[in-house]
């Protein structure tokens with residue numbers, strides 16, 4: 001069977017070049033006489049792999065030494081707890097834009113005072129809510145009192161994304177970038193902390209990248225008595241993400257993905273490609289008389305496009321007919337139904353062109 005066009009939301013497509021390189025090294029990593037899977041994480045060979053992965057990520061995303069990069073486990077989900085345990089001293093603010101930001105908020109509530117600064121829930125999370133600074137200050141929210149403001153920058157389930165980062169004043173911005181990490185250039189100086197499960201744009205499931213401003217973790221965890229040692233950012237930084245055995249194979253593979261991005265032309269090139277792919281798909285959906293994208297246009301995600309015919313039976317027919325053509329992973333999240341096409345870095349323009357032709361073909365068959 002040929003490799004399919006994989007539009008899955010995650011774990012998702014990886015660049016074929018990367019998989020081939022991994023295949024060629026799986027038995028014997030060059031010069032090591034063994035597989036990466038068999039290496040000690042403290043040995044020289046793996047240390048070099050780890051250092052290369054971090055250096056490559058620093059180069060492509062221009063991360064200065066004032067930020068620490070951690071390669072952890074437990075997914076983005078464990079960061080929902082790690083963030084308040086480390087950073088929540090008095091109060092934090094959360095912007096609710098979907099399922100994951102809500103989970104992050106509920107988790108933070110267990111450890112301290114947390115304000116909802118804006119929520120898109122009334123709108124079914126189909127648009128990104130704006131911060132209403134005047135209403136917030138009337139309600140007594142002072143950004144200088146907030147330890148951080150948390151957002152989920154790209155909402156994988158609802159197909160929305162922040163077109164611009166919110167102005168959080170003095171409060172450091174903490175962002176879940178799981179589904180938009182490395183999909184376009186970003187300015188790390190705008191963030192106090194960003195975190196991402198790697199399994200969309202950056203590698204396999206099982207590695208979580210945390211990039212955190214050094215000064216935010218210098219004092220150690222805010223909730224020192226509660227914070228599990230593993231989740232203590234300062235300690236993990238001091239141990240170079242090796243307080244315990246890290247996900248060695250996952251970090252190796254993430255390093256290969258970072259190098260692939262670099263060879264393709266870096267984040268500028270990723271951004272250009274992703275803009276083009278998203279434009280192509282959304283234009284087709286907007287022109288369609290059968291399919292619609294329910295997301296408010298200025299809130300649309302370039303990574304996850306959701307759409308539907310409005311008829312669950314017809315949606316199921318579309319998904320199954322698409323799979324027969326080798327276009328897979330299009331079933332929408334179980335909370336929303338319909339379809340979702342994830343257009344991560346490893347999804348080529350050709351794959352999106354095929355999807356768009358299939359959308360048009362399916363529509364023309366319906367009208368006959």
Ligand code: PLP
Nearest residue numbers: 075076077100156176178179197
């Ligand atoms: N945040 C976002 C934006 C996600 O898309 C996901 C998973 O898809 C998560 C958090 C949860 O990540 P994990 O499954 O790695 O814990």
